[in-house]
Amino acid sequence: MKRLTYIVLFFAVTGFADESDYTAAREAMVEDVRYYAQLAHDPDAVGLSDAVMTAMGSVERHELVPASQRRYSYENRPLPIGYGQTISQPYIVALMTELIAPDADDIVLEVGTGSGYQAAVLAELVDHVYSIEIISALADRARVDLERLGYENISGKLGDGYYGWEEHAPFDAIVVTAAASHVPPPLIEQLKPGGRMVIPVGGRFLTQTLLLLEKSDTGEIVTRQFGAVRFVPLTGEH
Amino acid sequence: MRRLFPAILLISAAAIGYELLLMRVLSIVQWHHFAYMIISIALLGYGVSGTFIALLRHRLEARFETAFSASALLFSITMVVCFALGQRVPFNALELVWDSNQLLYLSLIYLVFLVPFFFAAVCIGLAFTCRQQVIGRIYFFDLVGAGLGAILIIGALFALMPQNALLLMMTLPLVASLIMASVSRARIPLMIVQAGWLALLLAGVPQQQLALKLSDYKGLSQALQVIDSRVLKNVSGPLGLLTVVDSPSVPFRHAPGLSFGTHHIPPRQLAVFTDGDSMTTINRFDGDLGSLAYLGDMTAALPYSLLEKPEVLVLGAGGGSDVLLALYHGAKSVDAVELNPQMTELVQDTYADFAGLVYDDPRVTLYPMEARGFVAKSDSLYDLIHIGLLDSFAAAGAGVQAQSESYIYTVEAIAEYLTHTTAGGMLAITRWLKHPPRDGLKLIATAIEALESLGIEQPAKQLAVIRSWNTSTLLIKNGVLEADEVASIRRFAHSRSFDIAWLPDIESHETNRFNKLDRPYLYDGTMALLGDRSDAFLERYKFYIEPATDNRPYYFHFFKWTTLPEVIAVRTAGGAGLIEWGYLILIATLAQATLAGFFLILLPLWRVERQWPAGTGAPMGAYFLLLGFAFLFIEMAFIQKFILFLAHPLYSVAVVLSGFLVFAGIGSAYSQKLAERLERLGRSPLTVVVGGIALFTLLYLFLLPPLFQRFIGYSDSTKIVLSIALIAPLAVCMGMPFPLGLRRVAEIATGFIPWAWGINGFASVISAVLATMLAIEFGFNAVILLALSCYVLASLIYATLARTSSPSPPPR
Incomplete structure (x- = not known):
């Protein structure tokens, strides 16, 4: 923790000089995320696998945020990316990725490309990521950024994510990063039996819980909600 | 001299109009939490101007007309400039927990909006200081102006967008400046600047800068980012700015709590945002009820599984979804109550064809009224009273409404609703669900207390609660839930994959089946609230979920100080959503108000010569400090209390603020005569006045609730007149202690007068x-009693000052 604070403070004052600075900051961020995952020492809490942590350590988050936010890109917090959207807190991205239990041959649908960061993390772990965005400027920016970073296994499109992406369905997993008043029935249909869907619940800067929807082999649906942090709402029950 | 009076009237009208306008605008571009900050800013402007005049009195006195005209002109200019600047401060309340710069931005907003009020106050203060021979008439025009300003801005907001209302208001001080410039020695340079400002206005330059810049994170801003979405209509009104949005490429599909087992998809919808948030939708309805099948798969549909052709009352009808819900389920009749007539106009007229003339259905009767007022006045009994989701999840989830009074979800309200249900009838309320639960549990606690207040001994037998992954619906029956009803509830919930959080015969295995949590918190909490040790549970729960009452109507307040260190510690570990940041903004606002008051009002006063007899400074200071606290405590508590009666915060602020200003002014003007008369009789004037304040405040503590209950259903004009009549005698008394104190100070040491103003302004x-x-922590009654204690303490200090004062001649 302290190490990250010093690194962030140092770069906040001096600015990032070169790529190696970003690499160091990214490593510190991964450590930070790991630290918080251990902090949630709840037997039911989501643990973070090495594969997910490796992916988090590989994606160049600073390349996916606006220039004005670049110096904060490896802080463990959400950042504004314009158009009323945010790039999620790295810790939340790691948890969401973990919750869908990604496999190397998985085909994953993402609804809400945003900065492209979540898609990039997923692309490090799965076969292909299909991502849909409803804000034209964000879709364009993410496409350019992800191409520049060399992600060939991400396909994006501009449009309505409510009906999923029929041509590439069914999906092993679906990650919904956009807010919704309900889980779109067409997305549930496009989820493979045994598939998982994850949705963050809460405001743009304040993720409250993560909703995991699981479709059994028989098509039965059950959801589970995870607090990102262990928090017992009663005093004296720790 | 005659020119001064209309100028005073215009300045005073513009100042109060601007204050109310800023409250509206900041509610639109940000959230409601700025409302009370604006009152503090306006008072700070007056406080700072007092210090400013005290320091430069001689220079300003010699150039009174010029200084007045220049200040009025600067008031006019800064009203516009600061409005534009304030909107450009990149304050993002939602980022407060992540970014400490946001505190800086909050302070910047505070300081930017201080400037216009400072110039307005300089005008008024100069007139009082330099034209003491006509002080009575100045008071008169100042107070009449305040009253007119409140009426003018409310009227203007019905006809104009807020930025255009601003342009109307800023012409008032400009005219005042022109009037005073005509008798000023510096009329030529003043008129050049006035002409320049007028030219800019006519060229439309400010208008380009005044467009409302909503927070990027409000629902409307987000909706407008979506491809092909567009604003169809804006409707401005004092109750809210309504914006209708269509999104043809990515349609709105608002269906909170829709079962994930459903195969039904919502039809095309138009979104209606109030003040850029709190979205309600207008469903496209062509008369085919089949297109509304999705409505039956939401938790809100629960009561309809128990009732045959019910007579329904929908409170908060909004865009009409809940009315359609009732019609879809074959309601015999639907009384739809909606506070904002402009909202119903959209559904009934503007988009009537789209909405399928839902409000013209013979079964539907529309009442453009406030919910509590309607229920209090109504003699009807309903099979079902339905309250749907009235706010957005983002707002509910972020704690943004912590300071919002809501008289819909109080113990008294729920008891009142229940008395308007038939035997066996039901009240159903749907809320967003947070984890760990906050409002859901608070609502259940409130319902239990309401049932107990009605003499129900076993509330557990009359409650049912179900939950989806993001909503919960509470059902309260007017009577015990029968076995067949319980079975129906189970069938409804299980067939739609909803979990049961409470039923009279609930079993723990059915509480966490479809939407699994690490614990079934809502069930655990309901069980605890219905048990013998509910007080201990409320105490131990880490969020504040004690029932909301009319005395503490802060339904959305969940903050507990004891929880703060823990949630701050887990902020970056995914715990940011646990922080109730709305309350933290209030704390930040209090801190900056204290600092700004100290540095801008009190500190500069050190430059004023400090001469007064030893031992008198502290009691004199304490006296004016106590008065400052006492007056504002009562005024603010009344503003919040009268929201229930007058239906909206803006109406309440306008009526209560103007009422206190006008009648306290009258009291102040009369104080000298009263003091002389009472002193001749050998009685302390302050004791008599404080006695009057005590009498009225204590009387109102008991009298206001039944009076509100009796008259809440009356017309707005009747309620406004009654409100003013209630405020008048109390305000007249409250206007007296300050001038009486000043009179005493003048006898002891005139050098303390600027300090008296400054300390009072600071408080x-x-x-x-x-x-x-x-009020959030202890309730309005406690605030009023605290204010009364301050007055009593002040009167004791006054008595000691009376003994201290020498028989010197009265002040000149």
Whole structure:
């Protein structure tokens, strides 16, 4: 923790000089995320696998945020990316990725490309990521950024994510990063039996819980909600 | 001299109009939490101007007309400039927990909006200081102006967008400046600047800068980012700015709590945002009820599984979804109550064809009224009273409404609703669900207390609660839930994959089946609230979920100080959503009000010569400090109390603020005569006045609830007249202690007078925010009693000052 604070403070004052600075900051961020995952020492809490942590350590988050936010890109917090959207807190991205239990041959649908960061993390772990965005400027920016970073296994499109992406369905997993008043029935249909869907619940800067929807082999649906942090709402029950 | 009076009237009208306008605008571009900050800012402007005049009195006195005209002109200019600047401060309340710069931005907003009020106050203060021979008439025009300003801005907001209302208001001080410039020695340079400003206005330059810049994170801003979405209509009104949005490429599909087992998809919808948030939707309806099948798969549909052709009352009808819900389920009749007539106009007229003339259905009767007022006045009994989701999840989830009074979800309200249900009838309320639960549990606690207040011994037998992954619906029956009803509830919930959080015969295995949590918190909490040790549970729960009452109507307040260190510690570990940041903004506002008051009002006064007899400074200071607290505590508590009666915060602020200003002014003007008369009789004037304040405040503590209950259903004009009549005698009394104190100070040491103003202003600035905090923590009655204690303490200090004062001649 302290190490990250010093690194962030140092770069906040001096600015990032070169790529190696970003690499160091990214490593510190991964450590930070790991630290918080251990902090949630709840037997039911989501643990973070090495594969997910490796992916988090590989994606160049600073390349996916606006220039004005670049110096904060490896802080463990959400950042504004314009158009009323945010790039999620790295810790939340790691948890969401973990919750869908990604496999190397998985085909994953993402609804809400945003900065492209979540898609990039997923692309490090799965076969292909299909991502849909409803804000034209964000879709364009993410496409350019992800191409520049060399992600060939991400396909994006501009449009309505409510009906999923029929041509590439069914999906092993679906990650919904956009807010919704309900889980779109067409997305549930496009989820493979045994598939998982994850949705963050809460405001743009304040993720409250993560909703995991699981479709059994028989098509039965059950959801589970995870607090990102262990928090017992009663005093004296720790 | 005659020119001064209309100028005073115009300045005063513009100042109060601007204050109310800023409250509206900041509610639109940000959230409601700025409302009480604006009152504090306005008071700070007056406080700072007092210090400014005290320091430069001689220079300003010699150039009175010029200084007045220049200040009025600067008031006019800064009203516009600061409005534009304030909107450009990149304050993002939602980022407060992540970014400490946001505190800086919050302070910047505070300081930017201080400037226009400072110039307005300089005008008024100069007139009082330099034209003491006509002080009575100045008072008169100042107070009449305040009253007219409130009426003018409310009327203007019905006809104009807020930025255009601003342009109307800023012409008032400009005219005042022109009037005073005509008798000023510096009329030529003043008129050049006035002409320049006028030319800019006519060229439309400011208008380009005044467009409302909503927070990027409000629902409307987000909706407008979506491809092909567009605003169809804006409707401005004092109750809210309504914006209708269509999104043809990515349609709105608002269906909170829709079962994930459903195969039904919502039809095309138009979104209606109130003040850029709190979205309601207008469903496209062509008369085919089949297109509304999705409505039956939401938790809100639960009561309809138990009732055959019910007579329904929908409170908060909005865009009509809940009315359609009732019609879809074959309701015999639907009385739809909606506070904002402009909202119903959209559904009934503007988009009537789209909405399928839902409000023209013979079964539907529309009442453009406030919910509590309607219920209090109504003699009807309903099979079902339905309250749907009235706010957005983002707002509910972020704690943005912590300071919002809501008289819909109080113990008294729920008891009142229940008395308007038939035997066996039901009240159903749907809320967003948070984890761990906050409002859901608070609502259940409130319902239990309401049932107990009605003499129900076993509330557990009359309650049912179900939950989806993001909503919960509470059902309260007017009577015990029968076995067949319980079975129907189970069938409804299980077939739609909803979990049961409470039923009279609930079993723990059915509480966490479809939407699994690490614990079934809502069930655990309901069980605890219905048990013998509910008080201990409320105490131990880490969020504040004690029932909301009319005395503490802060339904959305969940903050507990004891929880703060823990949630701050887990902020970056995914715990940011646990922080109730709305309350933290209030604390930040109080801190900055205190600092600004100290540095801008009190500190500069050190430059004023400090000469007064030893031992008198502290009691004199304490006296004016106490008065500042006491006056504002009562005024703020009344503003919040009268929201229930007058239906909306803006109406309440307008009526209560103007009422207190006008009648306290009258009291102040009459204080000298009263004091002389009472002193001749050998009685202390302050004791008599404080006695009057005590009488009225204590009387109102008991009298206001039944009076509100009796008259809440009456027309707005009747309620406004009654409100003013209630405020008048109390305000007249409250207007007296300050001038009586000044009179005493003048006898002891005239050098203390600027300090008296400054200390009183400082206390007022703090109290505007502190009163809200105290009301949230302890309730309005406690705030009023605290204010009364301050008055009593002040009267004791006054008595000691009386003994201290020498028989010197009265002040000149």
